[in-house]
Amino acid sequence: MSTTQSVLDLQNRIARGDTTARGAVQTALDAAEKLNNTLNAFLEIDREGALLRADSIDIEPDKSSMPMAGIPIAIKDNICVRGMQTSCGSRILGRYHPPYNATVIDRLLHAGAVVVGKTNCDEFAMGSSNENSAFGPVKNPWDTSRVPGGSSGGSAAAVAAGIIPVALGSDTGGSVRQPAALCGVIGLKPTYGRISRYGLVAFGSSLDQVGVFARQAADAAVVLQTIAGRDPHDATTADVPVMNYIGETAKTLDGVRLGVARSLMGEGLDDEVRDAIEKAIDAYKGLGAEIVEVDLPHAKYAIAVYYIIATAEASSNLARYDGVRYGFRAEDAPGLRDMYRKTRDEGFGPEVKRRIMLGTYVLSAGYYDAYYLKAQKVRTLLRQDFMKAFEKCDAILTPTTPTPAFKFGEKVDDPLAMYLNDIYTVTANLAGVPGISVPCGLSSERLPIGMQLLGPFWGEGTLLRLAHQYQSAQPFSELPAVHA
């Protein structure tokens, strides 16, 4: 049995008795263990727990209310799973074991999914290359000398390599969509408030969303449908009905208006990426979509706005790591204040410190209005740009990243160059709108290229439909160099 099957195939095979939950989970565990020396995608693989859980699903007489019965899934190591570690890729949490499940995990387990492991990520989800993990970077399965993207690089690589059909990540400025593009898989960031963040370790609270990786858009629809919806444990989840996302994917694109913002496709965009996007636009025309020009005049300020707001929120959220209640505590500190400072110095890596300091600076007395408040106002203008654009179209197509995967070490000493890699993705988090990255070709160096579709609030159904119809017409069947 190949692990590169979709969730829907696996469901059918389990239902028909061609395989069992144990068989499916064992295959995933074998692949995860075999490839981890090469990819470093997993920080923890729970063979024993996953097989026990698979067995309990196999003896379940009625699986009709379990839409993910026996489906193996991997979870980014900043989402709490009881019985497993949550390190956030950081020394300061290390082998912290949360005493509760995130709401998304409870919902997945209720649907019959089996968590096989926790995936590597940039420390506290801060990074675009995975080079900020305290436990070594994840390698890109297409070329192990290149980054998988970040911060959810482990989840992206594990899905791309065919270890598991689906995985969860988190997306604060592109941390699901960017690695999805660089690894050649689907990456969905839903509307702000669509999925509960209870049990997701906080980074930028007005930006964070849990996101889904899959090879097939229909599989992403299955997972979204399982985990979406209001949660009393997260006050930011909205009381908006969860639609039949799987049903949406089957609809044709006749009459769908697809916006293209050519003003965003100028300087810094790789020629091969531009060509792939132009081809995708043509493919959508062929599928019956109407192409309309849109403009997002404030999008050029998005990186500046994002790195003020995200770092400000991070500096506040990460104040809780002080060595008192959980995680790492530095030794030999004579007083409480020394202990805080030493713990945080030894526990956090350079990028996390850089962002905490930048956030502290923009919030500090005398600078708050000039930086933080100003950024929140420009954010309003950016949101208005999107609202206006969505009067003319149902979704907007952009590249996901300016270039395909870059080499390790290429941008690590130049934080601003690294941040500019997020130019196409941060806008969705600032505006709160959903976005999906869909593989749309390979470069001449056989590196995946991703296109991004952005939708209006609660437009996940349209995005999944656009992604699924594109995948059906232009199947992306290439396999990475490293795969199960």
Add this chain to the structure above:
Amino acid sequence: MPITEADIEKIAQLAHLDITADERRMFAPQISEIVTYVEQLDAVDTSTVEPALGGLTPEGERTESSRPDELQPSLGQKLALDQAPDPAAGHFRVPRVLA
């Protein structure tokens, strides 16, 4: 605005970070460059614009998120202390606070 090593030291103090001289030398030009980059926002006229604090959608704003003020099950003392670096007698023990 240029950020000096002295500024970095002050920010690190505010953020409870005990950074080294090497880190100060690395962070000062990097944070300076980022701050200079974000200052391009000064060019945007925001005199009549409200800030987008919170990031909620209109539907999110309308969602009732309060609940009756009733006792609900919680972690309990044992679980809450389970991951503490230095638990003692049912408490989180920390180094001395006063010199």
